[in-house]
Amino acid sequence: MSSPLNSTSNPSSVHEARASLGRRLRELRRAAGLNGRQLAESLSWPPSKVSKLENGRQTPTDDDIRRWTDATGSPEAAEALLIALHTLEVQHAEWRNVLRAGLRPHQQQLASWEARTRLFRVFEATVIPGLLQTPDYARARFAEGARRLDVPGDIDAAVAGRMRRQDILYRADKRFHVLLTEAALRFRLCAPHAMLGQLDRLMSLSQLPNVRLGVIAFETAYTVAPWHGFWLYDDARVVVETLSAELDLRQPQEIELYGAAFRQLAQVASYGRAARTVINRVIEDLAPHAADDGA
Template sequence: MPLGTTPSGGMTLPPNSTSGSSNVHEARDALGKRLRELRQAADMSGRQLAESLSWPPSKVSKLENGRQTPTDDDIRKWATVTGSAGEAEALLASLHTLEVQHAEWQRILRTGLKPHQQELISWDQRTRLFRAFEATVIPGLLQTPEYARARFAEGIRRLKLPNDINEAVAGRARRQEILYRPDKRFHFVLTEAALRFRLCTPDVMIGQLDRLVSLSQLPNVRLGIIDFETQYATSPWHGFWIYDNERVLVETLSAELDLRQPQEIELYGSAFEQLAAVASYGRAARAIINRVIEDLVPDASEDSS
């Protein structure tokens, strides 16, 4: 998984995915085209604009062609130099919408892991129906502290983040209290691969799988497992979370996609229903989990000896 700092913890998106990644690129391109229009309306070449702002010419090209996301300061300076100060607020609104859709981990987590956990709690509180699909990891709300620690440690290593792992693990544990609220409903669908990937030691994984068995029996939690022999109706490209019918979160290696357009939510809702339809539930799901536990026991015994 990329990080495990969001609830999703999914795979990177495929190159031709029709998910929100394409919309993010379109939004960045549209912002770049608008910046180019303002420059051309001011009868300035890219080089002239760059020189007036003491920028390298390549920066102007990257911004106009959607290969680099501008900062607030970039937008304000561009609007001022091109005599378009009145356009600044509209441009900033477009930029901030883009930043919400595509938030890079280095920016989200620059102050550590704990603040992002707190932000997720606020969404948890107002959501009534959670739908989550995971192809490679155990969802954050279902993780044991030991499994969560392994996921956070991976993110800290990869992105060289401030190490507040103890606070982050405690924050995730507090988030999990929501599972016991009767006014909330949860529908999780996992692949068998998510149960078998060695993302932690065998003994930690066994504890994690035991927890899945226990949580699957909560009255407001529906846990589905898609075993290896299942014929898929839709490809399990990556993990995602759907919050009611308001928001979809997708986690990639570099960023978190926050999708809120109705057509995107409908697309992911349809994909979730197709994945859920081929999953096993109840005793059948627990049988798959217990089979994986049995396969792990010999390795756990070796580690402890």
């Protein structure tokens, strides 16, 4: 049986919003007395596109909505549909769209949200969070993302932007509670010598007065499965990153669900000296590979 947390990795709010938009498009088509094939022919679309849009399997573009409402004789419906579409785009922002202008602008957008946030609760199962990354680790992550998504690779500018964001760690009015699995410390997502530098950085950050760093070791018995990473910004927003999109969840029940999951994960994490013991163990295991790496 899947965990309740797993069910939100494809959040119901996003699917409901897309399905609702599709139902409204279907209503306009039927009100115009058109079947799907007739509408598709009038728009020079394949019939499958009409079906996908109406059944919530494809997200329309602004142009799709304007052409649909014109073709069904209901241009007055376009504004409301566009508002619904743009709300959906905030909830489910595809990376290729978010990063179309490059990697650096997204770092600036993140900094804007972080400036308004007082309490950050972060859980990562596979990667080191951006706010805790070294330049070398960040460069490896940006390079992988640029290759995978085929977006502009302004990597140096993006790394510089991420490093500037980290100034927030030293602000007394901000609090950070970060949970990492031991797997996130061990995954080879950069060269071994770069990972050693990253682990050393974690050791230092764990001693900042406003940073509470928890590590969940391999031998830990979990009470909630670590399905995926997520960020809680105060009690206002949850952000989940998938391979294809950034999910922005703001419904109270979703925030409550992730808050409860975070509390359960925090209860089984190790802190302070115990957390640093796990990090040291990983460093000792990795050090010979860094030597082979020529570091």
